[in-house]
Amino acid sequence: MIAGLTPASLPADAVEVGRLAEAWGIKGWLHVHSHSADPQALFYSKDWFLCPPEGRYARGFAAFDGVVSARVDEIKEHAKGLVALLAGLPDRTAAEALKGARIFISRQHFPPAEDGEYYWVDLLGLDVVNREGVHMGVVKDLMPTGPHSVLCLDYTQGPDAGEDAGKPAERLIPFVSVYVDKVDLAARCITVDWQTDY
Template sequence: MALVPDLNPAPLPADAVEVSRVQEAWGIKGWVRLHPYSADPEALFHARQWYLAPPEGRYARGFDAFTGTVSVAVAEIKFHGEGVVAQFDAISDRNAAESLKGARIYISRADFPATTDPDEFYWVDLMGLAVVNRQGVDLGVVRDLMPTGPHSVLVLEYQADGKPQERLIPFVSAYVDEVDKVARRITVDWQPDY
């Protein structure tokens, strides 16, 4: 039997991005501790409507709060210590909050705050972009980004001799000339044999 009352079944928006998961209940008034996937979870703080999906993997065992995706309104979210905690309008006690452990949190990409710096990008916006060098040579498609401390690295996937290969390019202005989200292309100062 589900312990969570009045959650609205809702499909994920077409532009949904998984941004966090519920770690555990926090306190006695229905708050939950979150595990944000970003070091700077401003998108979580900006969006007021979240979508919860059942957990996968080890968190899925024993999960019975809901079976499909549900929409929840965020009543409050704040930093607590080095973590983030949140409360939903529909959750008012610890038992209900405990039943959400492991739930995946999605928000609509349209609810992300706008970037103010033209050289600042959300990783999700770079995924799937084609990467070409200044000479127009196709270097691959962005499959992932890897944090390395001072900067991120584009992880490209490309084909060579009919086999998938991986290419790494530092995502810094010394190598990245332009990111054109409309054309879905990144132009870099990089050669295929680097």
């Protein structure tokens, strides 16, 4: 086990926020790839949970198995990205061994969202209804499109779909104030100005 890493369990509210990339310098610093354009959660939390990489990043990874926790000594912006120093990481060799590890943070350690702003993870699984009370679907994903995001909903087609009635389908609704009337996280519901035939 690399110095500074401690075997741990992933918190129930853990969210994957990024991954460790190549080493930076010779003192154990690492480049960090954030999954978000606004990586404030990475700065806000001093305790990261690391999981082994998946897919193409998993090849040759042997730094640890399972979940480990790491304390963040320092994180800062560098060029157009981020670099971080994890506690106890002795040198470049140890940092290189962590390349590809996935970073998770407990949702409770995210910074508070601004008024009218929401973390994507909080919107997943919310029911969406229109002004008439018609259930439009359940949020399964959010898709960034540049100027705004789009809610991707799963729903079951109704009887008016003919032979496709009862089959699963996807509905897309722009996540902008023109179409989104209210987000009620406590009630786990989003109200929209949208019709089933749009």
